[in-house]
Amino acid sequence: MADTPKEISGTSPGGLRRLWSRARSTPAAPAVVESTPLAVVRPATSNGKTLVPASAPPISAAELFALFAQAREPATLAAAFAAGVAGLPGEVGDMGRRLQTACAAADWEEYGRAARHLIDKYLRTIPDETPLPGATPPAGEAEQLRDLLHHTVAVALEALLQDDPPMAEQSHAMAQSIKQWQPNQPLAPLAQQLKELSHAIGQRAREASDAHDLMRSLFDLLLENVGELLEDGNWLQGQIAAVRDLLAGPLDRACLEQTRAGLREVIYKQGLLKHGIAESKEAMKEMMVTFVDRLDGMAASTGIYHDRITYHAQAIRNARSVAELGRRMDEILLDTTQVQEQALNARNNLLEARQQVELAEQRIQRLEQELQDVTSLVRVDQLTGALNRRGFDELFKRESTRALRTGQPLCLLLLDVDDFREINARHGHLGGDAALCHLVNTVQATLRGSDAVARFGGEEFVILMPDAPFREAQATATRLLQRISQRPFLHEGQRISITFSAGVACWRPGEPQDALIERADKAMYQAKSAGKNRIVAALE
Incomplete structure (x- = not known):
């Protein structure tokens, strides 16, 4: 009794079905098969040439089963094999029809040559999926998942935990355990070790987040205290406000870089302006010192003039001739002229100093306004x-x-x-x-x-x-x-x-x-x- 046929998928990659990938654009028709009794199938010929229908579908699994169902002898097995190969599309079907012709003529030498040709050209080129002795078998999904997990733990986690040596060492040990695991080994110990590591990492992440939030709050409190100590409108207020706004929001890298670049530009410009203001104030101070020194000199000259006038008055009272009185008057006029010149120079110096002070004040006001304008850049x-x-x-x-x-x-x-x-x-x-x-x-x-x-x-x-x-x-x-x-x-x-x-x-x-x-x-x-x-x- 023939074996019961098994259900065969039309897309099975096994057996002769794997040869279908070599099919040509025009499939060949299967030979006509009789279910009982098995007879050698002869292809239709005309003038010695095989006639092949152009649009016949490939041989089905049921037809293959019917071909070999009653094949018990070598000749019938050879004929069934030839008919099965002839039912495949493309060049392989042509080779099957060659086998059919040889089988029908009982030309077993030709049949052998055709079979050898079939094996050499088509079957021998199919890659062997069984690894050779000593060769490394291809990795399955379990091995691939293991390698991916090992890469994640060894590269990503160890990099994240480099500031915590104990955790980094534990992560390294976990990576080694994953690397040494094989599909035939139990997963429970590895899973437990991975759970413990994940729990420890989560605990550390929460502690780091709490410390991070605390540091931000302390820094914000420090800035708030510094801001309270400054006068309203102080140029530093804008920078403090910008940093506090940054601390209040999410600290992404782009925002930090933008704020840092803006503050660097502001600080640079503020430094230049502050230097100009300091120079202007120093110049004003020097002018005032010079002016005071000149006033002191003028006061000293006035004192000397007063003493000279007293001397001249006494000399006039003691004069005995008109010529002596004339000399005294000339000396008085000379001293008076000198004092007048000193007073005029002092007045001119005073006016010049006043103009310089006004110019310095204007420059300081302009620089302070520029400083305020630069500070406002943190708002733009x-x-x-x-x-x-x-x-x-x-x-x-x-x-x-x-x-x-x-x-x-x-x-x-x-x-x-x-x-x-x-x-x-x-x-x-x-x-x-x-x-x-x-x-x-x-x-x-x-x-x-x-x-x-x-x-x-x-x-x-x-x-x-x-x-x-x-x-x-x-x-x-x-x-x-x-x-x-x-x-x-x-x-x-x-x-x-x-x-x-x-x-x-x-x-x-x-x-x-x-x-x-x-x-x-x-x-x-x-x-x-x-x-x-x-x-x-x-x-x-």
Whole structure:
């Protein structure tokens, strides 16, 4: 009784099915097979040539089973094999039909040559998946996962734990244990060791985070104390405020680098200005010292003159002739002339010193104003020239206080440039920077002098409009949107157009700044969701 056939997938990679990858574009048809009894299948011929249907499908698993079901003798087995090979597509099917022809003619020598040709050209080229003795078998998924985990622990964790030698040593031991693990070994000890290491790392991370937060709070407290000791308007106040704002937010690398670069520039310029102020004050001090010395000299000369006049008066009283009186008068006139010249020189020196002091005071005032201007740089975005978060916070505090006192409206517009990542990807970061500068320049040219724009994030800006009713603020936002979208700019010879989505909100008396910005932010995201390039009013 024949064996029961097993279910064979048409895409099985085993046996002759692996030869299908060599199929030509036009498949050959399988030979006609009779299920019982097994007969040698002869291909259809015409004038000695084999006729092959052009669109017949490859032989199926059921047909293969039927071919070999009743093959018990060498001749029938050879015929079944030839028919099976002939049922495959492409060159292999042609080789099968050659085997069929040889089998039908009982030309076993030709059959052998065809079989040898089949083995040599096709079967021998199939890669052997069984590794040779001594060869390293390919890594399975378990080994690959083990190597990936070892790499993670050995490279990533050890680098993160280099400041903690005990933890780094424990991580190194864990990496070695993972490296030595084999698929046939139990996972429980390794898993327990990994859990303990993960728990220790988590505990250390929490301790480091707490220490980090404590250090930030101590540093902020120190800066607050220093700020309290300074006078209002002192040039150092701006730097302290910038660093405190930085400590209050997330400490990402880009923000730290930007703040450090800005403070370095400010400190450098402040150093130059402070040096100029010190030189001016020193020069003024020297002028005053010189002037006082000259006054002392003038006083001494006056004392000498007084003594000479007393001497001349006594000499005149004792004079016995007119000639002697004439000589005394000449000496008196000479002394008086000298004193007058000294007084005139002192007056001129006094006027000159006064002018120099006034010039020095003006220079000091100018330098101090420049120092204040440089200090204000920490309130301005270095790229666009708009206010930064610090500058906007001060402006909002001042304007909201005034609006509360006068009862005038105060509106806010929060906008975000549409598809800014695509602009960066298409034109580079320089193109993105140019787009932001173009936006700020257009906003500043469109708004009133009392309005102000501040950069809140990468491509996010806030516009504060004092004394502007809600409808007027909406109209201003719409006009700004139209102007931006209708005015592309050139960057490296390319025209770049930008649009933005925005939310506009009106301040409620006593409303915190964050609450107002949150309402405008929700309206802005509604504009994004509605298709971008539009304005949405926040609920009042």
